Amino acid sequence: MKNSIFVVVSIIVTSWVSLAKAEPFKDVPEKYRVCTVCHGAQLRGNEVTKAPTLATLPAWYIENQLIGFRNEWRGKHPEDYPGSEMYPVAESLSEKEISKVSKFIEALPKSNKHTQIVKGDSAKGKELYATCAACHGADAQGNEVLSAPPLLVQGDWYIKQQLLNFKNGLRGKVSDDARGATMAAAITSLNSDSDIDDIVAYLSTL
Amino acid sequence: MASIGGSTAVLNTAHALGLVDSPAPGKPLTIKPASGKQKKIVILGGGIAGLCTAYELERVGYDCTILEASHRIGGRNLTLRHGDFIDELGRPNYCNFDEDPNLYFNTGPARIPGHHRRLLGYCKTLGVPLHVRANESRLAYCHDTNAFGGKPIRIGQVISDTRGFLSELVQKGVKADAFDQELSKDDQERLMAFSKFFGDLKDNGVYEGTTRAGSKTERMLDHSTPTDTLNFKEMLKSNTWWSAVFASEHYDWAAPVMEPIGGMDRIVAGFARNIKSPIYLQSQVQSIEVLDDGVTVTYLNKGKIKTIKSDYCFNNIPAYFMSGIENNLSKPYTDALASMERGHLFKVAFQMKKRFWEEEGIYGGISYTNQNISQLWYPSHDIHTEKGIMLGAYGWDTDRALPLEAMELDERLKYAASQGDKIHKNYSSYIEAGASVMWARMNHMMGCSAGLPEGREDEVLSRLYKPEGRHFMIGDQVSRHSGWQEAALASAHNAMNQFSHMVTEKNA
Numbered sequence: 001m002k003n004s005i006f007v008v009v010s011i012i013v014t015s016w017v018s019l020a021k022a023e024p025f026k027d028v029p030e031k032y033r034v035c036t037v038c039h040g041a042q043l044r045g046n047e048v049t050k051a052p053t054l055a056t057l058p059a060w061y062i063e064n065q066l067i068g069f070r071n072e073w074r075g076k077h078p079e080d081y082p083g084s085e086m087y088p089v090a091e092s093l094s095e096k097e098i099s100k101v102s103k104f105i106e107a108l109p110k111s112n113k114h115t116q117i118v119k120g121d122s123a124k125g126k127e128l129y130a131t132c133a134a135c136h137g138a139d140a141q142g143n144e145v146l147s148a149p150p151l152l153v154q155g156d157w158y159i160k161q162q163l164l165n166f167k168n169g170l171r172g173k174v175s176d177d178a179r180g181a182t183m184a185a186a187i188t189s190l191n192s193d194s195d196i197d198d199i200v201a202y203l204s205t206l
Numbered sequence: 207m208a209s210i211g212g213s214t215a216v217l218n219t220a221h222a223l224g225l226v227d228s229p230a231p232g233k234p235l236t237i238k239p240a241s242g243k244q245k246k247i248v249i250l251g252g253g254i255a256g257l258c259t260a261y262e263l264e265r266v267g268y269d270c271t272i273l274e275a276s277h278r279i280g281g282r283n284l285t286l287r288h289g290d291f292i293d294e295l296g297r298p299n300y301c302n303f304d305e306d307p308n309l310y311f312n313t314g315p316a317r318i319p320g321h322h323r324r325l326l327g328y329c330k331t332l333g334v335p336l337h338v339r340a341n342e343s344r345l346a347y348c349h350d351t352n353a354f355g356g357k358p359i360r361i362g363q364v365i366s367d368t369r370g371f372l373s374e375l376v377q378k379g380v381k382a383d384a385f386d387q388e389l390s391k392d393d394q395e396r397l398m399a400f401s402k403f404f405g406d407l408k409d410n411g412v413y414e415g416t417t418r419a420g421s422k423t424e425r426m427l428d429h430s431t432p433t434d435t436l437n438f439k440e441m442l443k444s445n446t447w448w449s450a451v452f453a454s455e456h457y458d459w460a461a462p463v464m465e466p467i468g469g470m471d472r473i474v475a476g477f478a479r480n481i482k483s484p485i486y487l488q489s490q491v492q493s494i495e496v497l498d499d500g501v502t503v504t505y506l507n508k509g510k511i512k513t514i515k516s517d518y519c520f521n522n523i524p525a526y527f528m529s530g531i532e533n534n535l536s537k538p539y540t541d542a543l544a545s546m547e548r549g550h551l552f553k554v555a556f557q558m559k560k561r562f563w564e565e566e567g568i569y570g571g572i573s574y575t576n577q578n579i580s581q582l583w584y585p586s587h588d589i590h591t592e593k594g595i596m597l598g599a600y601g602w603d604t605d606r607a608l609p610l611e612a613m614e615l616d617e618r619l620k621y622a623a624s625q626g627d628k629i630h631k632n633y634s635s636y637i638e639a640g641a642s643v644m645w646a647r648m649n650h651m652m653g654c655s656a657g658l659p660e661g662r663e664d665e666v667l668s669r670l671y672k673p674e675g676r677h678f679m680i681g682d683q684v685s686r687h688s689g690w691q692e693a694a695l696a697s698a699h700n701a702m703n704q705f706s707h708m709v710t711e712k713n714a
Contacts, residue, residue, distance in 0.1 A: 016495075016496055016534055016675065017534045018495065018534065019495045019533070019534050025493070025504060026511070027506075027509050027511055028506055028509060028511075029509045030488075030509045033488075033506055033509075034295065036490065036492075036530070037275075037295070037490075037527070037649055037650055037652065038530070038652065040527075040530025041491075041493060041506075041530060041531050041532055042492065044530070044532075045530065046526075046527065046529045047544075048527075048528075048530075048546075049529075049548070049652060051530070081608070084608075085647070088297050088647075089296035092296045092297070092298075113532065
């Protein structure tokens with residue numbers, strides 16, 4: 001009797017999916033290990049701790065953001081808890097350390113772990129993205145000259161969160177934050193939160 | 207069959223579907239001695255559950271290895287003393303208490319009630335002496351900025367008056383025939399007698415104060431005179447008096463509670479003394495790959511990626527980190543892990559240059575306030591010595607925690623000190639050192655205690671109470687009682703019972 005149960009059960013069992021498909025891991029200097037606590041192994045992100053993917057983001061963007069945190073452009077809005085978690089860490093870094101860690105992050109292997117979480121109308125998102133493309137590029141690869149980051153590195157949950165932050169005044173509202181202000185102005189072209197979902201859904205198709 | 211899933215995977219799925227009997231959670235720990243070749247165990251995380259697992263499995267013949275991400279073992283069982291490193295993200299600092307073995311502070315678990323049998327059992331077995339910690343003092347204070355003009359009231363007064371006023375209401379109810387449906391006349395008479403005693407009422411059933419709350423006159427040489435009663439309506443304005451009166455009614459806080467002499471981390475040291483398994487510190491897990499015949503774990507140590515292959519894995523890592531650790535666990539299992547929420551428990555401690563509370567008749571126990579600091583704890587140990595460490599703030603809800611988390615270290619201490627000043631005169635002037643531990647900001651922990659998603663508790667726990675393949679999730683997070691060491695041990699015992707059962711079935 002027991003054996004017959006096993007026969008039934010075994011049909012629906014599949015072998016463990018190997019991790020071999022993942023990009024290989026790179027050594028991480030001890031001083032940067034602290035980043036991986038929230039941002040995950042190889043800085044590939046953790047949506048549960050609300051820590052974005054960093055691996056392969058260009059050094060200039062990481063640098064801008066760390067300096068942005070240090071200047072209190074990010075992480076000081078009372079409703080931005082994940083930002084407030086990053087603030088003291090960025091604040092504790094020197095300019096030299098910021099420059100070094102940014103280069104390290106840029107050179108990490110690419111993450112391929114993202115799954116689509118945000119649901120939206122990607123066709124409508126494609127139309128809406130035309131405005132974004134002016135700075136972020138039609139291929140969403142970003143543009144250093146315009147300080148516009150690549151958008152395909154991130155998990156969709158993070159892009160959505162940041163667009164909401166810009167829309168709701170949690171980011172891009174501190175004076176002196178010219179780059180943030182540019183994005184905060186651009187976001188006013190969107191009428192609703194569902195527009196944001198649509199854009200994020202479109203990005204997932206790229 | 208085995209070629210499809212491997213025998214363990216088959217067996218495990220059978221367990222998951224409830225088709226094979228597996229040990230029920232809460233059963234006493236029984237592990238069969240190791241037999242066969244599959245003896246290698248990797249334990250991820252050196253918290254209480256991880257240490258307990260190593261201790262028990264190596265005793266029955268398994269080869270265990272513990273990988274711990276931080277610079278120390280013990281997890282949230284952290285006792286601070288002079289010079290200890292407080293690894294807060296972005297604000298790393300060192301404890302500045304005086305160098306004195308009596309000046310310590312338990313930043314995580316701090317009390318052990320008598321019914322935590324597993325933990326008390328280990329204390330006994332591991333040679334960890336305990337003493338009683340007063341968890342209640344009737345001479346400590348209840349303080350509410352919205353009641354009694356913000357004046358702190360002795361808890362004994364609050365308890366006595368609460369009983370007095372409620373008893374008087376009971377007497378009025380009986381006289382108004384309010385209980386005629388529920389109670390016979392004889393029962394009502396007995397209730398009158400009991401309530402008179404319970405509230406210390408006058409013969410006419412009126413409460414006019416009691417010497418149980420104290421006396422306005424010298425009690426040894428003179429007649430006691432009851433202290434003035436509080437205003438009942440004023441009491442009802444405050445929520446704080448509930449916690450002051452009823453804290454000890456909580457099963458886990460009921461007096462007496464115990465604490466290890468010298469600090470809660472004596473338990474960690476007790477395990478460490480009795481464990482032979484290697485413990486690798488600063489070894490942070492990067493990936494977990496569960497296979498048909500074992501578990502492969504990669505970790506980061508001194509900048510290098512290293513790999514360890516084992517037969518079975520017990521995972522004590524905070525569940526919310528698992529989304530950042532590459533793994534091949536199933537989606538339902540990782541969804542359950544990802545649903546765990548980070549808790550925001552925090553404590554602030556002060557070294558006081560003088561044990562001023564003892565001059566107010568307070569020897570241990572807790573004062574309660576509606577301010578953000580919530581509680582003040584007085585040490586029960588080393589009474590009448592010069593200095594003492596007291597708890598200056600304690601909370602676990604986000605409303606209390608978030609403002610403090612955002613503050614710089616000095617700012618936090620000043621904030622807690624200024625609120626303590628509302629309870630004790632010159633409180634701030636006694637402070638000569640201080641430390642804060644905000645668990646949601648502590649490196650490698652980032653939370654205390656783990657929260658189950660509302661409405662999904664059963665689903666998440668039923669998933670995690672069982673292993674997935676050769677991977678067992680452990681820790682107080684995998685329980686109905688997170689934040690307690692007893693829960694960590696219960697979870698570890700449950701996992702080991704499942705493990706022993708799995709291995710026995712496999713070898714059968």
